[in-house]
Amino acid sequence: METQELKGPIHRLGHWIVDRFVNLPRWVRLPLWRYWHAKMINWDTEYDGVRFMNYGYAPIDAPDLVLEPEDRTEPYGAHLYHVAVSHVPVADKEILEVSSGRGGGASYIARYLQPRRYVGLDISDKNVEACERIYGELTNVEFVQGEAERLPFPEDAFDHVVSVEASRAYGDVMQFFAEVRRVLRPEGTFLLTDMRWYPDMEALKAQIREAGFAIESEVDIAPNVVRALERDNERKVELIQRRVPKMFLSAFSEFAGTIGSDRYRAFADGRMNYFSWNLRPA
């Protein structure tokens, strides 16, 4: 597929919105975020086919993840989750995922890695409704609507808490970390996989420590994210062109990190960092 060059005032506006969104005040950001996700579901009439909302992970000098035929449309989204939980054994554990989105990660982990119980929480009721409809037959998975900063669970409820590509949008990351500590069992692990602009990454690591977590391991996955964006570009561009209204095309291409977007270049040139962490209560 041709590299898609994104230019012009509309693209610049889209770029600005995607870039500045996380800095807007919480009272503006939360309704906008809900609106954006509700819209995305409505635009995507083939919703059932899109189960991941992340940039993905592609192996470099290593084999692809082995997936059943029905899971092969979005292998990079699934691989990102595989990496996110690969730090610890998950079979027979009780796991909470904060910001489970369209449930692709929950479904992958529940079916392939067999936790005893997997709870996917998301702020968007549309996402939760769709997940309940699509994955209702999985006996070890449930979905709940809720906020990362106010987890609706008692203390010491989970062996692991997973969060993939979501904490950047939260109003108060320290409050989210405090909630994760509260619901995690003392021997539990917090499996955080996320991105930040280069100058903000050190601040995030400082916040992780300040919140009382020790960094047991840290993997820089930005090169794998770039590889995934390249390998998945054709599918994403085709989907965006078919489903997204014209006036949102540029903003959406930027959001999706298609080749030619600044987001894609930022991962490639190190301005945007992406790590997978295994964190333990210190």
Ligand SMILES: C[S@@+](CC[C@H](N)C(=O)[O-])C[C@H]1O[C@@H](n2cnc3c(N)ncnc32)[C@H](O)[C@@H]1O
């Ligand atoms: C980029 S998507 C990632 C979804 C999923 N983790 C994945 O990788 O496919 C971010 C998700 O975070 C959710 N989200 C945003 N703010 C949230 C909050 N404060 N509490 C819970 N979920 C939130 C959104 O609804 C969305 O589903």
